[in-house]
Amino acid sequence: MKNPAIVFTAPCVAEVLDLAVPETTPGKVLVRTMRSCISSGTERANLVGDPMIGTNKRPDDPAVFPRHLGYSLSGVVEAVGDGVESVKPGDRVCASWTKHMLFNALPERQVYRVPDDVSFEEVAWTHIATFPMAALRKCHFEFGESVLVMGQGVLGQLAVILAHAAGAAPVIAADPVPAKRERALALGADLAFDPSDPNFAQNVKDATGGGARVVVEVTGVDKALDNALDATAWFGRVALLGCTRHSSFAIDYYRKVHGRGVTLVGAHTMARPKQESSEGWWTERDDAQAFLRMLSLGRVSLAGFTDEVHPFAEGPAVYSRLAAGGAFPTVQFDWANTAE
Numbered sequence: 001m002k003n004p005a006i007v008f009t010a011p012c013v014a015e016v017l018d019l020a021v022p023e024t025t026p027g028k029v030l031v032r033t034m035r036s037c038i039s040s041g042t043e044r045a046n047l048v049g050d051p052m053i054g055t056n057k058r059p060d061d062p063a064v065f066p067r068h069l070g071y072s073l074s075g076v077v078e079a080v081g082d083g084v085e086s087v088k089p090g091d092r093v094c095a096s097w098t099k100h101m102l103f104n105a106l107p108e109r110q111v112y113r114v115p116d117d118v119s120f121e122e123v124a125w126t127h128i129a130t131f132p133m134a135a136l137r138k139c140h141f142e143f144g145e146s147v148l149v150m151g152q153g154v155l156g157q158l159a160v161i162l163a164h165a166a167g168a169a170p171v172i173a174a175d176p177v178p179a180k181r182e183r184a185l186a187l188g189a190d191l192a193f194d195p196s197d198p199n200f201a202q203n204v205k206d207a208t209g210g211g212a213r214v215v216v217e218v219t220g221v222d223k224a225l226d227n228a229l230d231a232t233a234w235f236g237r238v239a240l241l242g243c244t245r246h247s248s249f250a251i252d253y254y255r256k257v258h259g260r261g262v263t264l265v266g267a268h269t270m271a272r273p274k275q276e277s278s279e280g281w282w283t284e285r286d287d288a289q290a291f292l293r294m295l296s297l298g299r300v301s302l303a304g305f306t307d308e309v310h311p312f313a314e315g316p317a318v319y320s321r322l323a324a325g326g327a328f329p330t331v332q333f334d335w336a337n338t339a340e
Contacts, residue, residue: 001021001103002018002021002102002338003018003019003020003021003022003101003102003103004016004017004018004019004101004102004312004338005017005018005019005068005099005100005101005102006069006070006100006101006312006315006316006319006333007019007066007067007068008046008047008065008066008067008068008069008319009065009066010065011047011048011049011063011065012047012048012049012320012323013316014047014315014316014318014319014320015316016312016313016315016316019101021103022103022104022105023105024078024079024080024081024105025081025105026081026082026083027081027082027083027084027107027108028080028081028084028105028106028107028108029077029079029080029081029084029087029093029095029105029106029107029108029111030077030078030079030080030103030104030105031073031075031076031077031078031093031095031098031103031104031105031106031111032075032076032077032078032102032103032335033073033074033075033098033101033102033103033104033335034073034074034075034076034120034124034334034335034336035073035074035075035120035121035124035309035332035333035334035335035336036070036072036073036098036100036124036312036332036333036335037070037072037073037124037125037128037154037306037330037331037332038154038318038322038328038330038331038332038333039071039072039128039154039155040153040154040322040328040331041153041154041155041220041242041243042069042071042243043069043319043322044322044323044325044328045243046067046069047067047069047319047322047323048323049063049065050063051063068099068100068101069099069100070098070099070100070101071096071097071098071099071127071128072094072095072096072098072124072125072126072127072128073094073095073098073100073104073124073127074092074093074094074095074114074120074121074123074124074126075092075093075094075095075104075120075335076090076091076092076093077089077090077091077093077111078103080108083108084108085108086108086111086113087108087111087113091113092113092114092116092120092123093111093112093113093114094111094112094114094123094124094126094127094288094292095110095111095112095127096110096112096126096127096130096284096288097110097127098110098127100312100315100333102312102335102338109285112126112285112288112289112292114126114292115292115295115296117296118292118295118296119303120336121302121303121305121306121309121332122295122301122302122303122305123292123295124332125158125302125305125306126288126291126292126295127284127288128154128155128158129158129162129291130269130284130287130288130291131155131158131241131267131269132155132156132158132159132162132216132218132241133162133282133287133290133291134267134269134272134282134287135159135216135239135241135265135267136159136162136163136166136214136216136239137280137281137282137287138239138265138267138280138281139214139216139237139238139239139263139265139280140237140279140280141163141166141168141214143166143167143168143169144167144168144169145168145169145213145214146168146169146170146171146172146207146208146209146211146212146213146214146233147159147163147168147170147171147172147212147213147214147215147216148172148174148204148208148212148214148215148216148228148231148232149163149171149172149173149174149184149189149215149216149218150174150195150215150216150217150218150219150224150225150227150228150242151174151175151217151218151219151221151224151242152173152174152175152177152180152181152183152184152218153218153219153328154330155218155241155242156173156175156184156216156218156219157183157184157187157305157330159216159218159241160173160184160187160188160189161187161188161300161302162300163188163214163216164187164188164189165188165294165299165300168214169190170189170190170191170207170208171188171189171190171191172189172190172191172192172193172204172207172208172212173185173189173191173192173193174192174193174194174195174200174224174227174228175192175194175195176194176195176196177327178194179327180327181193181194187305190207191207195224195227200227200230200231201227201230201231204231205231208233210233210234211231211232211233211234211236212228212231212232212233212236213233213236213237214236214237214238214239215228215231215232215236215237215238215239216239216241216267217238217239217240217241217242218241218242219242220242220243220244221242221244222244222248222249222250222251224242225238225240225249225251226250226251226256229251229256229257229262230256232256232260232262234260234261234262235260235261235262235263236260236262236263237262237263237265238262238263238264238265239265239267240264240265240266240267240268241267241268243268269284272284305330306330306331306332307329307330307331308329308330308331308332309331309332309333309334310331310332310333310334311333311334311337312333312334312335312338314333315333318331318333
């Protein structure tokens, strides 16, 4: 069998290469991809060769290629290795920590059987959706509290959907792009403000009676965090979901954090328990299964969430757009009609 894959072969260059089909060893599940999702922030950082990828990198570390990205997809189980019990060949599944390729061999714990009544398009976003889920949990969000989401890329949009479903009141989205603010309102935000507006913080305070109780900061930009802190309530909680990657922040921590009792929460998705979930600290697998239940029960919907669907062969052109920077849509690659 052939195994076409989208690979970053050099800075700002993506190519479709034909790789070997991975072996289905004990404990592994071979998944044939139907849809794979672009997580634009992380994938662009890898694509352009940003050395500050991961939590243990130094600025002077060289960027190494090739790089294989992806990490959130839906598909069908092709085969299973010895010892696999939760899925069988033919099952519809989604998976985490995957690659943009036709066949992925994955540990059983990273593969989830999905409800028959939810589309491959919707469930493909499951792994990415667990990122803002963890951020909201770590803030110990309670229904009825106000939630401000800074940035309306894919993670920010999912955070808006989840905050709305969880009973936030109001849900406020912030993004400098008017189209992004309009989309946030369509996804469930009650209000959407321009963070570059000099009255931004006051607008949030007026809408929330003193400031947002919970903030999900998705941009990783120091100015966005500074603006968010100005709009945060006393004793508010701010989840740092966006990857900053660089340390050039200039925040008045004494007046904006220390003096007002604000809690900053590290919300990188890898900073979570591996085995057992507890209040505010769920495992990746438990979050993924919770999101699938919410999709199946209609508590959340991602129908129409994907802006663009491209055949995987168009990957090089799509990633050329991503490398150029600027606002980027929600994008999936379609692998369904790939010839072996």
